Amino acid sequence: MSYFRTDIRAMAGYAPGQQPGGGIFIKLNTNENPYPCSAKVLTAIGRAAAAGLQRYPDPSASAFRALASVLHKETVAGIGPEWILCGNGSDDLLTIITRALVGTGETLRHTNPSYILYDTLAQIQEAVCQVVDYRKDWSLDQQFTAPDDRLRLAILANPNSPSGTQIEPEQVLKIANALPCPLLVDEAYADFANSDCLSLVAENEKILVTRTLSKSYALAGLRFGYLVAQPQMIEQFSKVKDSYNCDALAIAGATAAIGDQAWLVKTRTAILATRERLTGALAQLGFQCTPSQANFVWCQHPVKPAEALYQRLKADGVLVRYLHYPRWEPGLRISVGTDEQIDALLTLLKRYGLG
Amino acid sequence: MSYFRTDIRAMAGYAPGQQPGGGIFIKLNTNENPYPCSAKVLTAIGRAAAAGLQRYPDPSASAFRALASVLHKETVAGIGPEWILCGNGSDDLLTIITRALVGTGETLRHTNPSYILYDTLAQIQEAVCQVVDYRKDWSLDQQFTAPDDRLRLAILANPNSPSGTQIEPEQVLKIANALPCPLLVDEAYADFANSDCLSLVAENEKILVTRTLSKSYALAGLRFGYLVAQPQMIEQFSKVKDSYNCDALAIAGATAAIGDQAWLVKTRTAILATRERLTGALAQLGFQCTPSQANFVWCQHPVKPAEALYQRLKADGVLVRYLHYPRWEPGLRISVGTDEQIDALLTLLKRYGLG
Numbered sequence: 209m210s211y212f213r214t215d216i217r218a219m220a221g222y223a224p225g226q227q228p229g230g231g232i233f234i235k236l237n238t239n240e241n242p243y244p245c246s247a248k249v250l251t252a253i254g255r256a257a258a259a260g261l262q263r264y265p266d267p268s269a270s271a272f273r274a275l276a277s278v279l280h281k282e283t284v285a286g287i288g289p290e291w292i293l294c295g296n297g298s299d300d301l302l303t304i305i306t307r308a309l310v311g312t313g314e315t316l317r318h319t320n321p322s323y324i325l326y327d328t329l330a331q332i333q334e335a336v337c338q339v340v341d342y343r344k345d346w347s348l349d350q351q352f353t354a355p356d357d358r359l360r361l362a363i364l365a366n367p368n369s370p371s372g373t374q375i376e377p378e379q380v381l382k383i384a385n386a387l388p389c390p391l392l393v394d395e396a397y398a399d400f401a402n403s404d405c406l407s408l409v410a411e412n413e414k415i416l417v418t419r420t421l422s423k424s425y426a427l428a429g430l431r432f433g434y435l436v437a438q439p440q441m442i443e444q445f446s447k448v449k450d451s452y453n454c455d456a457l458a459i460a461g462a463t464a465a466i467g468d469q470a471w472l473v474k475t476r477t478a479i480l481a482t483r484e485r486l487t488g489a490l491a492q493l494g495f496q497c498t499p500s501q502a503n504f505v506w507c508q509h510p511v512k513p514a515e516a517l518y519q520r521l522k523a524d525g526v527l528v529r530y531l532h533y534p535r536w537e538p539g540l541r542i543s544v545g546t547d548e549q550i551d552a553l554l555t556l557l558k559r560y561g562l563g
Numbered sequence: 564m565s566y567f568r569t570d571i572r573a574m575a576g577y578a579p580g581q582q583p584g585g586g587i588f589i590k591l592n593t594n595e596n597p598y599p600c601s602a603k604v605l606t607a608i609g610r611a612a613a614a615g616l617q618r619y620p621d622p623s624a625s626a627f628r629a630l631a632s633v634l635h636k637e638t639v640a641g642i643g644p645e646w647i648l649c650g651n652g653s654d655d656l657l658t659i660i661t662r663a664l665v666g667t668g669e670t671l672r673h674t675n676p677s678y679i680l681y682d683t684l685a686q687i688q689e690a691v692c693q694v695v696d697y698r699k700d701w702s703l704d705q706q707f708t709a710p711d712d713r714l715r716l717a718i719l720a721n722p723n724s725p726s727g728t729q730i731e732p733e734q735v736l737k738i739a740n741a742l743p744c745p746l747l748v749d750e751a752y753a754d755f756a757n758s759d760c761l762s763l764v765a766e767n768e769k770i771l772v773t774r775t776l777s778k779s780y781a782l783a784g785l786r787f788g789y790l791v792a793q794p795q796m797i798e799q800f801s802k803v804k805d806s807y808n809c810d811a812l813a814i815a816g817a818t819a820a821i822g823d824q825a826w827l828v829k830t831r832t833a834i835l836a837t838r839e840r841l842t843g844a845l846a847q848l849g850f851q852c853t854p855s856q857a858n859f860v861w862c863q864h865p866v867k868p869a870e871a872l873y874q875r876l877k878a879d880g881v882l883v884r885y886l887h888y889p890r891w892e893p894g895l896r897i898s899v900g901t902d903e904q905i906d907a908l909l910t911l912l913k914r915y916g917l918g
Binding site: 245310458 | 566567568571572574576590593595596597598599604608609611612613615616617619620651652654655658662663664665666667680683687689715744745769777781782783784785786796799801802803805806807808809812813816
């Protein structure tokens with residue numbers, strides 16, 4: 209296969225969490241929202257489909273950007289549609305940002321344990337990945353802002369996965385100010401957290417914040433995310449995106465989704481209540497749980513190995529995510545499902561003799 | 564803006580054809596299908612939406628790939644789902660292929676006049692673009708297969724845009740055999756042509772054929788395309804795609820679309836009849852028309868400048884595409900609309916004193 213670039217041939221490729229084809233599974237492995245999306249989303253999709261799909265979609269997703277800038281008006285000083293770039297999921301935006309900033313042989317810095325896609329994106333660019341380990345308490349030391357001539361992009365998932373922990377905005381601003389390059393704050397889970405970094409975008413053009421509708425808006429199947437950054441940054445990133453990266457149904461559905469904030473508040477409240485209950489119950493079963501600001505809980509058991517638990521749960525029809533990062537004890541990342549799903553999980557764990 | 568890669572800063576970015584926001588326009592500028600898609604597509608989308616969007620879509624679009632491999636079974640010897648890679652429009656596949664094959668400073672070769680996105684993709688990779696001009700009769704000379712140590716990818720739009728002309732499969736096979744690198748045959752318009760290159764994929768692993776559902780299946784708004792190539796090639800390209808590049812509604816709609824071949828035959832027949840009528844009428848008005856195998860016609864008028872005609876038509880509510888390529892006389896690319904739309908266009912052209 210000598211046609212392919214050396215780094216592509218050497219790559220394993222990013223393996224997404226398992227999506228079981230058949231069988232009845234309780235799926236707590238990819239941090240999906242267990243609730244169906246707002247009914248207004250389905251109405252908007254139906255209307256867009258009925259209007260016809262033969263025309264190209266709006267390449268700049270103007271309707272979404274207009275509404276999103278209103279939604280974030282109180283938070284981001286001076287925001288308008290030109291502060292927003294839409295993507296086919298926030299993965300699309302991570303790709304766009306990496307391609308625009310990081311060339312062959314240049315450096316992308318991110319944390320460990322975190323979202324392993326960042327490594328894949330660097331590899332595709334033939335870039336060098338600089339991985340900064342979290343401290344054991346999931347705080348970040350100064351290595352993350354260490355000077356480096358080749359550094360072009362730093363990425364911080366916040367809240368982080370798999371830990372669900374948050375670096376507070378004051379510290380993120382300090383990090384951005386200390387870095388020589390843009391800082392991408394991947395806020396896929398921010399709607400489940402107590403704070404976020406959106407307001408910082410107005411303070412420093414180096415701060416780029418991405419959001420996804422996959423998790424909090426229950427739209428993983430629709431593929432829609434957006435980047436908030438200062439207009440002069442958005443203008444450059446726009447050059448790298450596919451002209452029609454978001455389809456007409458996704459634009460319509462996503463716009464309706466952010467227009468229904470009452471649905472978001474209600475769903476968030478339910479998920480946070482279940483998260484608290486799950487965390488408490490896991491602790492009672494002897495797990496060490498990291499307090500989470502996301503829609504999942506990272507836990508390890510001092511006696512039962514994580515991989516064996518994962519396998520046994522899978523055999524019993526419950527999928528959780530088993531994750532083993534370099535220089536880190538393996539653990540389970542359990543998505544916050546419905547109360548019924550979490551009850552089923554806990555019942556199984558008790559049956560395995562835990563607690 | 565020193566954060567961005569040099570080539571990104573220097574880029575103008577690809578400008579898609581105008582999508583008018585308001586007003587009543589007859590839109591003959593971006594080669595969309597003038598007819599609504601198959602009703603089965605809308606049914607499938609409705610069903611997928613009703614099933615819920617909270618889960619991630621199938622990352623490999625298995626349902627589509629299974630059906631597409633059946634559809635092309637008679638044409639491509641040995642084809643199975645593993646010969647197919649799905650994309651968020653065929654632009655997504657062009658991006659994936661370029662990223663997988665062409666590194667910084669390496670060469671991508673394509674023709675002129677053709678799809679200008681190829682240039683943009685090369686620029687984003689900091690690659691060198693080698694542009695081979697068509698002969699005046701739209702045939703291709705041997706320069707397209709000239710040896711070059713840095714050459715990593717050659718792209719041939721077939722049928723080509725803006726000309727609507729076709730290089731016959733026998734010649735494409737010769738070109739592929741002569742090239743040191745893969746040949747991407749961009750068959751966005753192949754469903755409107757008399758021949759295509761799909762069967763060649765089985766004969767030479769260097770031949771990569773992309774298709775889109777935007778034009779012939781009237782699904783530009785849905786964003787769906789696919790690549791047909793030998794499995795060992797698909798395996799490498801898969802590493803570069805976003806895990807969830809196609810959303811659940813697009814997968815469902817696209818699968819239903821290729822499942823309704825009766826709709827395709829009927830719509831194709833209508834468009835080809837209108838294309839013939841349009842070509843004849845334009846000739847009667849004094850235009851030089853290139854015989855087209857696509858859903859558009861490329862024409863130039865010996866007396867009336869193309870840009871003035873474009874502007875006047877636009878002022879009168881009809882959008883066609885004015886295109887001016889290097890070393891080539893400017894012309895108009897007119898998409899084949901409905902008979903009523905084409906009648907409206909022809910009435911205006913007569914009113915301008917043509918014919």
